[in-house]
Amino acid sequence: MEDLRAGIQLAVGGLLVGAILWDVFATILVPGPATGGVSIASLVRRIGLPIGRRLSRRGRVPGRRPGNGFGPLILMLAFLSWMLILILGYGLMLHALRQHFTPALTGLTQAFYLAGSSVVTLGVSEIDAHDAARWIILLAGISGFGVITAVISFVTQLQAALHQRESGVLTLCGMAGAPPSGIELLRSFASLDMRKGLSKLFLEWRDWSAAVMHSHLSYPVLVYFHSVDAESDWLQILEAMLDAATLVMALTDEKASGPATLMHRSGSRLAAHLCRLFRLDPKDPDPPDRDALDAALGQMREMGYRVKTLAPPTVARFADLRHDYAGRIQTLARHLGADEALRPA
16 A cells, blocks of 8 residues: 555656646747646736736726736746646655655655755755665756756846847837827828838838747747836837838828838738737727828828828728738737727827
């Protein structure tokens, strides 16, 4: 009976250790969301997101997206869960081999303490291990050191990806209005006599969208890291850029229409892939208001843009272009905790 109990503890402990090591490998080293097995980070996100939304609404600043600390919290809780489950798994295995120690382990508490000191590579135990127990302790030390090193490297990669994302966002802070909008972005470029610079801007944001899609699909937790400037969050800036591209493509004859098309395609793909990643079901955006479009056309004419006539085909083209991204970005904003939809073009 004792041998059977020890065998069950060894098997359960081994399964726990194997599952966690695979989860760390799949989460950190394999690009994209973890597949197969149990994803601790995804589990923490699904459980914690509703709680985080509710708590963040208390005393929130108007107009500010809630839950700025949710992304780092996912990382911290995932790391703690990995370490605790590793300690649990190795503790069960060491307790099953308690007779292989001098003196023998007296209980589960002592086994967990010994496993914990091995996983975090403290080595404070004065108990001598023999035979198979030595290899379990050695494996625990290697596993713990590997997980800690992988997490540190992971955080460094996240910081690099965030820096790349935010560097593009910060360059437009103050130019797209507060909250950001496409028409205000076009107005800023016109007032600075930089209309010719729109082509370069759209091409830069085409590259930005591709880079963000790669990093955020590889490491989904990045989506929950908000921007430094609460009034110009990355999702709002993305929508403003897409709105500006749509206005140029549908309502003007500017040379920037070609680069705007490339940016529109890249940004729309980013929004579509993020919705698919989190299994969100976006709703179709409201049809464009004819009066609002006519007002935008008049403003752009005053800014010096070569605008088209607001004929039914022009309105239909504007609606089709905005349909490619608006509903998805609105859905993403609500998923991240925004109570109100982002401002339209």
